[in-house]
Amino acid sequence: MDATNGSQPLESQAKAFFDSAPPLQNTHQITQKLVQFIQHNSSPLENGDFKRIVCVTSGGTTAPLEQRCVRYVDNFSSGHRGATSTEYFLKAGYAVIFLYRRGSFQPFCRSLPDDPLLECFKPTDDLNIQVHEAYSEAVKRAVVDHHAAVTGGLLLKLPFNTIFEYLQMLQLVATSMRCLGPCAMFYLAAAVSDFYVPWKDMVEHKIQSGSHLLDVQLVEVPKMLSMLRKDWAPLAFCVSFKLETDSNILLNKAAIALEKYKMDAVVANELTTRKEQVVVVTRGENIIVQRDNSHSGNDVENPLIKLLSVRHAAYIKDSGSGK
Ligand code: 9Z3
Secondary structure, X not given: OEEEOOOOOHHHHHHHHHHHOOOOOOHHHHHHHHHHHHHHOOOOOOOOOOOOEEEEEEOEOEEEOEOOOOOEEEOOOOOHHHHHHHHHHHHOOOEEXXXXXXXXXXXXXXXXXXXXXXXXXXXXXXXXXXXXXXXXXXXXXXXXXXXXXXXXOOEEEXXXXXXXXXXXXXXXXXXXXXXXXXXXXXXXXXXXXXXXXXXXXXEOOXXXXXXXXXXXXXXXXXXXXXXXXXXXOXXXXXXXXXXXXXXXXXXXXXXXXXXXXXXXXXXXXXXXXXXXXXXXXXXXXEEEEEOOOOOOOOOOXXXXXXXXXXXXXXXXXXXXXXX
């Protein structure tokens, strides 16, 4: 495989990416859902403040190698960070647009076993099914909390698979959230492909073994964080993530991303310790956030979302408007 660097301006790279991407299947339905969701959460609260809405991205994007895709390049992410964070954002009073990779971890399902349907239920004598005693509390909590969030209009779930779907959907979400000004937050935990094969250069059928599999020409994915900041939702509070396996370069890379993409915070995490500790890199300081080990059910996302929620509130206040 080989990779090329785009030397054109970002806007033309982004345009080329979107023009050549296979169009999203259900743009109209997604837009309608977004409009409804944002409208539902846009009326002022009793204290005169506006509800805050966060877009949480979660899971890894795929970069297909064939148009009728059999093989693809994947980005590592189980979706645990995004799903867990969604629960804490809901607890903190946010409405959440959860943009997730199909098949990745889901909010409220973390305490269920790997195969919840088959492991949580058992047949009864008369061939009905009932919840297994061992899981009855966990199943009840998951179903009740999920139902409350969705029917209360506080959680909108939108799935993606490919980098093409992800970036088109992120653009739709961001431009729909622009009207919220600083009350919008982006929490970009998804692991996004750095390279892709443009649709027009992609072979249609499954690449045969022994043929051109190793000749695939990869192109750099345009840095859409800049588009988000500059064009799609310029007033939103933006938090991106930086993942490294070498802790020696992590903080420096996060600081570079903070400046380059004009983020409000970059959450730096190292692959093996990501569930224990993250560092929130901001312009003023680096804040170490750790999981509280004294309770088993505690997650690093609990203090992380509390911190980001406080920072977001200050950002809204500084911007001088509730909306
Ligand atoms: C992250 O760094 C996430 O925290 C993880 C979460 C993917 C590590 P899990 O889903 O893991 O709980 O298993 N996400 C961003 C990864 C990423 O691709 N960042 C890009 C980079 O590091 C910037 S967008 O260059």
